[in-house]
Amino acid sequence: MSSFGQVIHINLFGESHGESIGLVINNLPAGLTLDKKRIEHALFKRRPKSNLSTARQEKDPYKIVSGYFNDKTTGTPLTILIPNEDTRSRDYTPEILRPSHADFTAKVKYNDSNDYRGGGHFSGRLTTPIVILGAICESILEEKGIIVSSHIASIKDISDTSFADIDITEDILKKLNLSDFPVVNSTVKAKYEAQILDAKHNLDSVGGTIETMIHGIPAGYGYPFFDSVESILAHLLFSVPAVKGVEFGKGFAITKLFGSEANDSFILENGQIKTSSNNSGGIQGGISNGMPITFKVAIKPTASIAKPQKTVNIETMEETTLELKGRHDPAIVHRVIHVINAITNYAVLELILRTEGTKWIG
């Protein structure tokens, strides 16, 4: 379903070329003033721009159509609506299945009734309201000293410095959040761009990985088993189109270590219990341990490429060759990163609030 959340329940709707897309956010507390500049900046960061992206100018003139009054949340459902402006009729050939798109699965699932235009409900455009949600949650978490921050950890074979390899300060994280192309090692940016432009030149595309840190989250959030921190985060991360892998802490690489290398020894630091390493990524038994929560996400290369591709015409049931017209993003990692950040902010808030409810009893 297109809804999620027990405390802050969200409901996503819309298709790429329908009337509008939007998001209903339920149960936000009353009295919050939205930080419009933060929202604008978040939208700006996700927006396609420069020669690394498609030419389609997506402006996102969002409206808040409910739940906001006198510059404050009312406590009742907040609804974000983003009208689709670029919905002109075109020559669509939905019968020519685009490889590694949802064309085929949507057609089967929805018995040929799916809105295929621009990917419909499956379009990356649907992540725009999630970016707004993320900005709202970010404001709330920031007040509590919690920062979510990500960088482009790799594009194809080129890698940035990992969070694990340097001393991460709040300043570094905040700086990354200011950038629309966040990297730790500033010299890697040019290499990434060259890699992307090279793919573009070849009518091809590239993917990459995103590394995220949740800084300042106290120990004790999450649950054993089905609502573990990993479970909730992975559930939401895998809902972002193009994500094919999620790993926490050392992730898959931890399987190459001995237990004595992998274990995070407890130490005392200024009278606080910490761990000397953070291979667990800040989580043990599904619960935050007070260290930064870290994870990595794999983003597949953009499926839309201009190169001719073999595929099937599902109407005639014949094999054919597809040549996608128009301009295509040679990479989306630098855009998806802002969605990953957004949905992580939401996930953290939801995780915390699930636990906080019962503290009333205390």
Add this chain to the structure above:
Amino acid sequence: MSSFGQVIHINLFGESHGESIGLVINNLPAGLTLDKKRIEHALFKRRPKSNLSTARQEKDPYKIVSGYFNDKTTGTPLTILIPNEDTRSRDYTPEILRPSHADFTAKVKYNDSNDYRGGGHFSGRLTTPIVILGAICESILEEKGIIVSSHIASIKDISDTSFADIDITEDILKKLNLSDFPVVNSTVKAKYEAQILDAKHNLDSVGGTIETMIHGIPAGYGYPFFDSVESILAHLLFSVPAVKGVEFGKGFAITKLFGSEANDSFILENGQIKTSSNNSGGIQGGISNGMPITFKVAIKPTASIAKPQKTVNIETMEETTLELKGRHDPAIVHRVIHVINAITNYAVLELILRTEGTKWIG
């Protein structure tokens, strides 16, 4: 929380050294006869045995205390109860935090009131009823031609042949399901065992990866966004203790490919639409595409090792050294694999049933 599921709702309970552990399974249809042999075999496979595991003899004499009458499910909640036999009092020192265990996080989360004995609710023992659940779901899926099967893809640096590299037949998958130490390439088993015993000899432990295939699942299951196939599977997989990463299809490796290499071309095979490669792991836009669903899971090295480890005594707030007594599993990958298989069977059934409900409308 320790509950999950909208259609087949489950509720896990118990602590390693409490009275009993168990699972309530809600909404199973009435009239199913449980395959007791299959359940026994599943329990056998997960059970520690031989020199690769601890000496603790876990028998699992489970009882069904509700929802089963005249050898058939009644349709009301089916409750599995497994009494804990080995609950004798011991010298526990919960104040000495075991590295990379949930000792610290449980203590913080539950304000010192957690049942620390044997890991309490966090114990791997809690996965026993999940294995029974898995066997029940497996029977149901088998009737529909759906097979879930896994193999130990790697232990530390040694790897088995990947599902991606050979022709997978139903026979291979069924054979893997018969084995308590499933590998595709039979010669790798001895190497795995040597690796594990070597770790054991050094009072250390190793981890590994598990590769799973869901064979026979038709196209059209799952949802875009928050209930994508990946989201539901990852949610449940990450609830299994020791899992640190989940990747679908080509996973993280897909980020090293160009789009033209990563995309799965549609082809016709005996009049059916298939894809020539399966880098997407059988999922597009969060929905099954009719190809086998494949994923890999990272299992960290067993956290309990006999080697002395640095840690903190949380009572005295002093750093100290921990030497775990008793015998410890030098690896659990070959046991966790059966839990991964079990929870995947459950996840697939839940995914299918969520979609099937609305078909009544027709």
Add this chain to the structure above:
Amino acid sequence: MSSFGQVIHINLFGESHGESIGLVINNLPAGLTLDKKRIEHALFKRRPKSNLSTARQEKDPYKIVSGYFNDKTTGTPLTILIPNEDTRSRDYTPEILRPSHADFTAKVKYNDSNDYRGGGHFSGRLTTPIVILGAICESILEEKGIIVSSHIASIKDISDTSFADIDITEDILKKLNLSDFPVVNSTVKAKYEAQILDAKHNLDSVGGTIETMIHGIPAGYGYPFFDSVESILAHLLFSVPAVKGVEFGKGFAITKLFGSEANDSFILENGQIKTSSNNSGGIQGGISNGMPITFKVAIKPTASIAKPQKTVNIETMEETTLELKGRHDPAIVHRVIHVINAITNYAVLELILRTEGTKWIG
């Protein structure tokens, strides 16, 4: 929260004088053509009209902004949006609490940040999209031979003939559904209207009861305990503003009978098991028994009356007298009845689909 439903999940949003109100309907099957005439008729029936209602002309020019393409549902969230036209600024005095309105509770709950204009999210206007939802569900149920139909069972002291006292045919039920002021005994309408106009004349208001029948629902739907037919129906019925009581079958009157009078004897009718009476209202053990499901709902008199009323000014914390300006509905039973019908149609569909999911296993 303003959301409900596991299979057909809905999310209501909006305030009476905000930008728009609306409803997201998740998980409707793809390929349904909406019956626009039926929707228009349902909206017409709920709309205030004639001298029995306020002068405010509520047109409801709804838009479907997502989930509908080429005159068919797409299977992704269907979003209904109703812009608020009459949102001109007025002299609101939210500090003067209107008795038996949500002014006070909303103010407390939402820390003074609620949108008080026209009742905000609490406004009866929010039931408009529910009426559209009801019309959509009605089409689906009609195809399956299930009809939901209601009549105004009483207004103040005057009563209509009860469903229990006559032979109910499909024809009678369908005829009731055509009427915007549905009564079984046509002569009672004039008396009801006189009663309402009399209240109006006295600057006062009246309430009444609504009796509903769900005809054609097969035996076997619903669950014991927490998802009983009564639980799900009552949950939704009590979400309709102004509802103060819900009773099934004979309801409160059953407490005046002996068991031997109250019990519904099983009989055979054309080889089918029926009951000779229907005091249980078609439900036993929380599950439909194949007889019509019947219930009654109590609607309180409209809280807004022109008569002066004692109340409190919450700003000055002084007692005061409130004289509501404008024209006020002297009764809303004849409008709420269409909301009750609508939400019952939705409840029935949700109840059925919850059960149908597991039939796949069969």
Add this chain to the structure above:
Amino acid sequence: MSSFGQVIHINLFGESHGESIGLVINNLPAGLTLDKKRIEHALFKRRPKSNLSTARQEKDPYKIVSGYFNDKTTGTPLTILIPNEDTRSRDYTPEILRPSHADFTAKVKYNDSNDYRGGGHFSGRLTTPIVILGAICESILEEKGIIVSSHIASIKDISDTSFADIDITEDILKKLNLSDFPVVNSTVKAKYEAQILDAKHNLDSVGGTIETMIHGIPAGYGYPFFDSVESILAHLLFSVPAVKGVEFGKGFAITKLFGSEANDSFILENGQIKTSSNNSGGIQGGISNGMPITFKVAIKPTASIAKPQKTVNIETMEETTLELKGRHDPAIVHRVIHVINAITNYAVLELILRTEGTKWIG
């Protein structure tokens, strides 16, 4: 389903003559010491006793098999298990459908696989663990100054003094909670008993109504629409077997009043905003207003009566006469009242905790 709750999630299981019945309570905070005496007293009150009930001696030797350690809740699922002792084989004739029991509906719903012995999962015995849950929640609410209390408002035609007609003090409510046969006007007890014994003498049964008050609940709990206080309470109340009606405040009788009579005027009392009457039952717009929440519940006459009844043999499909053997409760109102109280305590706690979660943001 047999589960409920978002914050304190519960899962009921078991059949009357199966191995055990029980309840899993998820998400109770850690560190609570259960008040065993209160639980014992609650069980005592619900237990059949004296000549008003059947001879079957139900002892309820419950066990807590998980979630409790060192006399404190651990924060992980608390599981209550009650073994069924009286499970001897008897001559059951499930094919003779007992009128107004769930025999028929269970048989249809569960395709003949239901456990029919003693009503199976539909048995009133299943309410025993709910009584324990209620006692646990009662302790928590009492600490916060919230008291839930009920009295037998009527049995057949005889009525007790209503809460609405006298000044209710905490003392009165506490005294009612001490009684296993709670009435406001002590002289009515003898009349109730005579009424019940008279029915018993005639091999018949009687029903009645229960009136409940939630005292001390602050304003601001509950939600507009789908999670209104009425919706959550009614959902749970209607899950109790034998409940056929629920009304809040003045309930159905409010439909006989003019708006000017029905409205609750706001007044100031010691600087606090109160209402002069409480026809709304402490709820406006679905949200508590700080006045006591009051409601009434209709309990049908016990369906099991010794008098011969007409029914159908579903095997032979012939009409027949049923003469129930053994002794039968001529009334259960005085037992169900303790279940109503219990489930209300749970409902109130759940309602409060849903709201409290978001206060963290504040």
